[in-house]
Amino acid sequence: VQLQASGGGLVQAGDSLRLSCAASVRAFSSCAVGWFRQAPGKEREFVATISSSGGRTIYADSVKGRFTISRDNAKNTVHLQMDSLSSEDTAVYYCAAFLDYGLRSLQTDSLEYRYWGPGTQVTVSS
Numbered sequence: 001v002q003l004q005a006s007g008g009g010l011v012q013a014g015d016s017l018r019l020s021c022a023a024s025v026r027a028f029s030s031c032a033v034g035w036f037r038q039a040p041g042k043e044r045e046f047v048a049t050i051s052s053s054g055g056r057t058i059y060a061d062s063v064k065g066r067f068t069i070s071r072d073n074a075k076n077t078v079h080l081q082m083d084s085l086s087s088e089d090t091a092v093y094y095c096a097a098f099l100d101y102g103l104r105s106l107q108t109d110s111l112e113y114r115y116w117g118p119g120t121q122v123t124v125s126s
Contacts, residue, residue, distance in 0.1 A: 001025055003117030005095045010123045011085055017122060019080040021095030029073040032100040035080045036110055037091035038119070046108040047093070048080060051100060058106050062088075087126040092119035 007019040021033060034049035048059045048069040057069055068081040078095060096113035098104075107113065 001027055001031060001097055001115040003095050003097060003115055005093060005117050005120040008093060008120030008122045010125065013086050013124055013126045015085055015124070016081070016083045017085065019082065019093055019095075019120060019122075021078040021080075021117065023076040023097070026076070027099070028076045028097065030099050030101050031097035031115070032104065032106055033069075033071065033078040033095060033097045034107070034110075034113055035069065035078075035093060035095055036113075037089075037093045037122075039091040042091075044094070044110055046110065049106050049108065050078060051106055052102050056106055058108060060108075082122070085122075085124045087124050090122060090124050092121050094119040 002024040004022050030052050032051050035047040036044050038044040050057045050069045054071045066084045071078040097115040098113050
C-alpha cells in the first residue's frame, strides 16, 4: 500500500488546513489509517486515527476538538481537517496505515503501522 500525503502549507495561527492521504490500491479500504507528526527536535507523535470502516476514531488530547479525521473509501482517501491551528501544530505530518479488516482495535503506537507515506510540511506562524 503506497500512501501520499498532501495539503500542507504555511498558514497563520487560527487558520485551517485540510490534509489528504491518498492510497494506490483498493486494500486501503481494509486499512486503519493514522496521522502522525514530527516537529523539529521532537519525537514523532500520534495525532489521529480512523478505522477501516470509518466508524471509529481516536484523537490525541492536544488536537481533540480542533482536528477531524474522515475517510472516503470509494476514493481511497483519508482527510485530516485541522482548525484553530497554532504554532504548536507546526510539524511534518505523515499518514500511515495497517490492515485491520475491521477486526483489530485502533492503534496510537506508530510501530503498529506498516505502511507509511512521505510527510507534508505544516507551518503555522504566530
